[in-house]
Amino acid sequence: xxxxxxxxxxxxxxxxxxxxxxxxxxxxxxxxxxxxxxxxxxxxxxxxxxxxxxxxxxxxxxxxxxxxxxxxxxxxxxxxxxxxxxxxxxxxxxxxxxxxxxxxxxxxxxxxxxxxxx
Numbered sequence: 525x526x527x528x529x530x531x532x533x534x535x536x537x538x539x540x541x542x543x544x545x546x547x548x549x550x551x552x553x554x555x556x557x558x559x560x561x562x563x564x565x566x567x568x569x570x571x572x573x574x575x576x577x578x579x580x581x582x583x584x585x586x587x588x589x590x591x592x593x594x595x596x597x598x599x600x601x602x603x604x605x606x607x608x609x610x611x612x613x614x615x616x617x618x619x620x621x622x623x624x625x626x627x628x629x630x631x632x633x634x635x636x637x638x639x640x641x642x
Contacts (some may be wrong), residue, residue, distance in 0.1 A: 551596070560629070562608035563592040567621070568633045570612060570621070571616055576641065
């Protein structure tokens with residue numbers, strides 16, 4: 525009986541470890557998506573001299589949150605926004621808005637975010 529309990533506990537822990545690894549992978553994917561969208565927003569701001577209202581930011585945030593299925597907490601999102609702003613500024617300042625990476629981010633903005641930011 526004791527061996528069965530031990531085996532059950534071991535299998536349960538192994539399952540939890542597997543779930544945690546899968547959740548971590550999902551979290552990393554969500555973080556990458558979140559950051560990419562915010563870089564697109566920042567590149568739009570930098571390249572097209574756009575000043576978004578709070579309502580526009582809220583609408584775009586809803587699009588991104590739905591895209592990642594509300595997977596990230598506020599603290600993580602805030603850090604990613606700060607990183608995205610820095611990277612987008614570096615990209616547009618050092619390489620210009622004509623850089624292929626900036627062009628890709630502008631296309632992402634225009635496709636997914638511009639419709640709700642109007």
